[in-house]
Amino acid sequence: MSAYLDGELASRARDRMQRHTGECPGCRGVLNTLRRMLGRLGVLPPPSGAPQASDIAAAVRARLPEHNSS
Amino acid sequence: MFPGDPDPESDLIARARSGDQDAFAELVGAHADRVYAALRRFGLDGGEAEDVAQEVFVRAWRGLASFQERAQLSTWLYRIAFNEAQRRLSRRGPPLAERDLEGENSVEAIAEASNLGPEARALDREFEAVLERALSELPVEWRAAVVLRDIEGLSTEDASAVVGVRQAAFKSRLHRGRMQLRSLLEPYLGFEAG
Numbered sequence: 120m121s122a123y124l125d126g127e128l129a130s131r132a133r134d135r136m137q138r139h140t141g142e143c144p145g146c147r148g149v150l151n152t153l154r155r156m157l158g159r160l161g162v163l164p165p166p167s168g169a170p171q172a173s174d175i176a177a178a179v180r181a182r183l184p185e186h187n188s189s
Numbered sequence: 190m191f192p193g194d195p196d197p198e199s200d201l202i203a204r205a206r207s208g209d210q211d212a213f214a215e216l217v218g219a220h221a222d223r224v225y226a227a228l229r230r231f232g233l234d235g236g237e238a239e240d241v242a243q244e245v246f247v248r249a250w251r252g253l254a255s256f257q258e259r260a261q262l263s264t265w266l267y268r269i270a271f272n273e274a275q276r277r278l279s280r281r282g283p284p285l286a287e288r289d290l291e292g293e294n295s296v297e298a299i300a301e302a303s304n305l306g307p308e309a310r311a312l313d314r315e316f317e318a319v320l321e322r323a324l325s326e327l328p329v330e331w332r333a334a335v336v337l338r339d340i341e342g343l344s345t346e347d348a349s350a351v352v353g354v355r356q357a358a359f360k361s362r363l364h365r366g367r368m369q370l371r372s373l374l375e376p377y378l379g380f381e382a383g
Contacts, residue, residue, distance in 0.1 A: 121364035125345070152378045153371050159320060160339040165222060166229040166321070170239050172221035179246040180214040 120150060124157060198262060206253050213253075217246045220263060223341065224270050230321075230336040231274035232329060241277060245270045260350075264343065267351045271333060278329060316377065323373040331366030338363055 122128050123136045140147045198219070204212035224245055228238040248269050249256075256265055324332060330352070337348035349359035371378070 121367050122360065127345070127360075149371070152375065153367060155378055156320075156367070156371055156374060157339055159316065160335070161342070163317060163320065163340055165226045166235075166238075168235045169222065169225055169229075172218045172225075175221040175225065175239070175242055175246070176214045176218040178243050179217045179250075180210060182243065182247050183210050183213070183250055 120146075120153060124150075124153060199258065202253070202256070202258065202262060205250070213246075213250055216262065220266055221246075223263065224266055227267060227270055227336060227341055228274055230324060230340060231271065231333055232278050232325065233274055237277060241270070241273050245273055248273070261347070264347045264351060267337065267341070267343070268353075271337075271351050275329070319377055320374065323370055326373055327366050327369055331362050331369060334359060334362040335366040335370060339367070 120136070123133060128136060140150050198216070201212045201216050205216060221242060225238055225242045228241050228245075229235065233241060245266060249266060252269075256262070324335065327335065333352055334348065337343045337351055338345065341348075343351065345356055345359060345363075348363075349356045352359065352362075354362075
């Protein structure tokens, strides 16, 4: 099912999956919820409390000479 | 940018390789958000993720000479981040997710979150919190597969390279992670059998 959603199934396997989910409400339900879930995962915002990228860059920049000279 | 123009990132990488720390800081600024987000979702808390994100870039600076430009810089950084996160997580003992995975508490907690009323359910932010919580319940390897493929948007080929396994093994982790996540979210998502 995962490979089907990723478009990674060969055409015969894909056809079988489409036929089966067309006939089986249980599997169709699983497929639908998976599809919805993947849609939401793909648009999740960044985790809360993230530091500014520029702050990380400045902190890393400050550490480089020390490591460079070691 | 026109065909034949140098890729700005390649230019920054070349300058950083020659010792230009300002160029490297630009690369850090461009990639820090994604690295930090991936570290959080691999299982680190905010403070750890910030520390480790810095460490990832310091390691990248040291290893720039070995970076193969055939790979994308972001994929290489995810790989360093994944390894650093694993190192941190392994110091903690058995991950909470693996201890609780078979228990009912986590699932019930998510189900409770779905019972806050139709108005609350309609809020994207609430669902996002539930989704993040469910994600944190997955075993580390399955979670990493979902994070890299479904949240960070890497290809299967790149994501399997990040975690250092063959594509078939990665796909298996991804499938298990997705199915477990769907199962945890089922009380919230509900069935759409039609």
